[in-house]
Amino acid sequence: MAMNRRSLLRTAAVGAAYSALGAGALSGCMPESVAGQVDWAALRRRLTGALSLPADADYATVKRAYNPGFDTRQPAAVARCANAADVQACVGMASQSGTRIAARGGGHSYAGYSTPDGALIVDVGQLNSVEVGAAGTAVIGAGARLMDVYSGLARAGRCLPGGSCPTVGIAGLTLGGGLGVLSGKYGLTCDSLISAQVVTPDGVLRTASAESEPDLFWALCGGGGGNLGVVTSFTFETVAAPQLAVFQVKFPAGTLTEVLGGWQSFTRSAPDEFWSTLGTSAGNPPTCRINGCYVGGESTLNALVDKLVAATGVQPSNRYSLSKDYLSAMMYFGGCSNYTAEQCRPNWNGGGALGRESFTASSRVLNQPLSDPSELTALLTGRTGMDILLDSMVGAPSRIGAADTAFPHRGALATAQIYVGATTPAARNAVNEVRDALGDLVGNTAYVNYIDPDLSDWSTAYYGTNAPRLRRIAQKYDPHGLFTFDQSVTKC
Numbered sequence: 001m002a003m004n005r006r007s008l009l010r011t012a013a014v015g016a017a018y019s020a021l022g023a024g025a026l027s028g029c030m031p032e033s034v035a036g037q038v039d040w041a042a043l044r045r046r047l048t049g050a051l052s053l054p055a056d057a058d059y060a061t062v063k064r065a066y067n068p069g070f071d072t073r074q075p076a077a078v079a080r081c082a083n084a085a086d087v088q089a090c091v092g093m094a095s096q097s098g099t100r101i102a103a104r105g106g107g108h109s110y111a112g113y114s115t116p117d118g119a120l121i122v123d124v125g126q127l128n129s130v131e132v133g134a135a136g137t138a139v140i141g142a143g144a145r146l147m148d149v150y151s152g153l154a155r156a157g158r159c160l161p162g163g164s165c166p167t168v169g170i171a172g173l174t175l176g177g178g179l180g181v182l183s184g185k186y187g188l189t190c191d192s193l194i195s196a197q198v199v200t201p202d203g204v205l206r207t208a209s210a211e212s213e214p215d216l217f218w219a220l221c222g223g224g225g226g227n228l229g230v231v232t233s234f235t236f237e238t239v240a241a242p243q244l245a246v247f248q249v250k251f252p253a254g255t256l257t258e259v260l261g262g263w264q265s266f267t268r269s270a271p272d273e274f275w276s277t278l279g280t281s282a283g284n285p286p287t288c289r290i291n292g293c294y295v296g297g298e299s300t301l302n303a304l305v306d307k308l309v310a311a312t313g314v315q316p317s318n319r320y321s322l323s324k325d326y327l328s329a330m331m332y333f334g335g336c337s338n339y340t341a342e343q344c345r346p347n348w349n350g351g352g353a354l355g356r357e358s359f360t361a362s363s364r365v366l367n368q369p370l371s372d373p374s375e376l377t378a379l380l381t382g383r384t385g386m387d388i389l390l391d392s393m394v395g396a397p398s399r400i401g402a403a404d405t406a407f408p409h410r411g412a413l414a415t416a417q418i419y420v421g422a423t424t425p426a427a428r429n430a431v432n433e434v435r436d437a438l439g440d441l442v443g444n445t446a447y448v449n450y451i452d453p454d455l456s457d458w459s460t461a462y463y464g465t466n467a468p469r470l471r472r473i474a475q476k477y478d479p480h481g482l483f484t485f486d487q488s489v490t491k492c
């Protein structure tokens, strides 16, 4: 690995992070189920947290994920785990009875893989503590949502690079990589991971780190959520919370080709401190705007934005910048500038003000700039209702080798997320068409955190040349395929 300091921190944290439960076989805490039958009452007795079955009054509420498109899913049960022993009891019961099982963190899976029909959902949402210790390491419960993480770290003057949506779970985000406004300077979320506590398919609670279960740790850094076990907590390296400046530039309709050309060339040469996303909206003609963030002061940011605008050769229709502290900036990007941190939480699960959203989406990764930016304009022309969001991936993520973690897209320019705010068959068809057309232009890669159940070549698309190693690790830790789903690494 390229990051010596991180390796040192990992070594120091292994002992401290090891759970009081310790590792050990599960035989003592298995529910009384026999193969093929599920004794839900026995599991309920075992759990400190609650178990909701279809007949229970709260079932329809607790099974809800972020995307209402998955409300028709009928999981067998939802276990809201209160501790790692609860997770072990669930894994033991599923293994013994052959019940399908799926972990759930924040519930934002694009494919609804944390809400499968007929499965036991192991919901770790209650494990949401954020504790900052010596040397700035943070132990974060796997059920923490990003607002929990950002506000908990900000209280201690610390920062972790992560995504923008405040209700996304730290678990799914980290396990698939984790791209956000601070990535250029500080890397992906998984690049800050020192260790994780994981209940593996054999029911053992293990510490995965560079030194302990290194293969498992490698797979957890970008190998995708839902695989190889259920994470109960993460230990991250954090940095001192920086002062930030944010900006937005809007361009007149009909200028996407020029703006994309300028954005691509500027992004490649931008300093790590500068991050941006080019948001494009389909139409006749398509429109676009650039949002972003700078780690540092507003005047330096504005000098950089001047250069970006000059690279496009287009006169903006609107432009602003604001100086913000770390937490305010995270709330700004999460659409929470007018809320308190308490309100910046789900209204479907936790009493906050943020609602759910129906959408269909997919992705491609731009390893190189589009050689002819007008081809993206052509793809978006006339497809009203679709957005393509290009998030910069340059800077720190590219200084880790493609095989050093399971996340393979090192050195890429950007992710391209293809997004329609509906779950209709027409939305699915439109996303598939544009995904495939974009694949013809930039290559058939994709970001596993924008997991797409309709992607046929998903294993290579998400993991590239890391797929065979992921499969070998799945064969070692999950030989009976307990954590198997349509796009699990057991099927790589």
Ligand SMILES: Cc1cc2nc3c(=O)[nH]c(=O)nc-3n(C[C@H](O)[C@H](O)[C@H](O)COP(=O)(O)OP(=O)(O)OC[C@H]3O[C@@H](n4cnc5c(N)ncnc54)[C@H](O)[C@@H]3O)c2cc1C
Pocket: 066, 102, 103, 104, 105, 106, 107, 108, 109, 110, 113, 114, 124, 142, 162, 163, 164, 165, 167, 168, 169, 170, 171, 172, 173, 175, 176, 177, 178, 179, 180, 224, 225, 226, 227, 229, 230, 231, 232, 449, 450
């Ligand atoms: C509105 C929105 C905004 C987003 N913004 C960003 C962004 O800025 N940057 C970015 O990189 N991504 C972003 N994403 C994508 C996001 O990172 C993924 O959808 C991620 O998988 C969500 O994690 P979750 O815990 O919320 O979801 P879940 O649905 O709970 O989990 C996702 C997957 O991880 C598994 N999983 C969950 N918890 C665990 C666990 N404890 N142990 C093992 N496996 C587990 C699940 O089984 C599932 O397969 C965004 C998604 C949405 C919907």
